[in-house]
Amino acid sequence: MNTPARLVPLLKQFDQARERLTDRLTGPFVDSGNGTEVAVPSLTDEEYRWEPVPDSWSVRLHSAGPGPGATLLTGAGDWGRDTAPFPHPSPPPFTTLAWRLSHLSELLALRADHTAGNHSLTRADHRVAGDAAGALADFEASAAAWRAALLGADDTALDTVGYSSYPYGSDPEDPFVDVVWWVNQELLHHGAEIALLRDLYRARGHGA
Secondary structure, eight states, rough: OOTTTTHHHHHHHHHHHHHHHHHHHHHHEOSSSSOOOOEEEOOHHHHOOOOOOOOOOOOEEGOOOOOOOOOOEEBBBBBBEEEOOOSSOSOOOOBBBHHHHOOOOOEEEHHHHHHOOSSHHHHHHHBBBBHHHHHHHHHHHHHHHHHHHHHHHOOHHHHHTTSSSSSSGGGGGGBHHHEEEEHHHHHHHHHHHHHHHOOOOOHTTOOO
């Protein structure tokens, strides 16, 4: 199937954001934005779960229970991600790199399922990784699943309201092309947050 012309730039944006975030997390280099390679170390378990401020939301062992301000840990496996039912705390808690990367992987995997899969996965089904290597593998698998779902969309699908039945957003009320745009924005802004957290981790303890 030919890719619809209006999907092409959105796919390109997704691919570039995905590649840049992956490189930023795994190294050994990431493009600075102007073609210059900047050396970066691969993400470690310590950095993955680093809590730069008190009462951060993160990923934790289910056996340990949720962190401060959270009421439950969502996710399958031994680990879960801090969360609370609506209405969420205000102001929102600070979230760690682990929390943000897990959130990204979950939204990509679940949207892929609710677009081109069984339309059945929930947040409770999504495995949360407690280590950096597992989290990176989950992100790659989730991103690949979402991209494959996009390649199955034709022009009719892009205009179809509810083509994605993802239950944790406005997808059932939105044309699919709007969902594709929104997912790109999620990847871009959480990717930027993760990059900043890596910079802060590298510079920790060097302040006045």
